[in-house]
Amino acid sequence: MLKGIITLIFFQFIGECIAKLFDLLVPGPVIGMVLLLIFLIIRKASFSSLDNAVAIHLRYLPMLFIPAAMGIITQVDIISKEFWAITISLFAGTIIALAFCAKLMDYLTIRQENKK
Incomplete structure (x- = not known):
C-alpha cells in the first residue's frame, strides 16, 4: 500500500510542478490525475498497492462534499x-x-x- 500512496503523491507533485512551471489555471492535482491516467493506460494495468490506496481514499470521498455544501449555504x-x-x-x-x-x-x- 505504501507504493500506491507514493505513486499518488508522486503524480500530484508532478502535476503541481507542471502547473506552477507553466503558470496554468488548471490545478496541479488535476494535471497529476491526467498523468496518472496516461501512465495506467500505457501500463495497461494497475497494481494492488495502488488499488488499496485508492480504495481507502474513496471511502472518505463524501467528506469532501461538506465544504461545498457549506459554501452553498453561506x-x-x-x-x-x-x-x-x-x-x-x-x-x-x-x-x-x-x-x-x-x-x-x-x-x-x-x-x-x-x-x-
Whole structure:
C-alpha cells in the first residue's frame, strides 16, 4: 500500500510542478490525475498497492462534499440573485453533455462494429 500512496503523491507533485512551471489555471492535482491516467493506460494495468490506496481514499470521498455544501449555504444571497442564470446554465450544460455523450457512444459503437 505504501507504493500506491507514493505513486499518488508522486503524480500530484508532478502535476503541481507542471502547473506552477507553466503558470496554468488548471490545478496541479488535476494535471497529476491526467498523468496518472496516461501512465495506467500505457501500463495497461494497475497494481494492488495502488488499488488499496485508492480504495481507502474513496471511502472518505463524501467528506469532501461538506465544504461545498457549506459554501452553498453561506452564499445563499448571491445564488438567489443569480438563480435564473445558474438554472439555465445547468440545464443547458446537462443537455449539451447528454448530446455529446450520445453522439460519442454512437461513434464508438459503429467503430466497434466495423472492427468485427
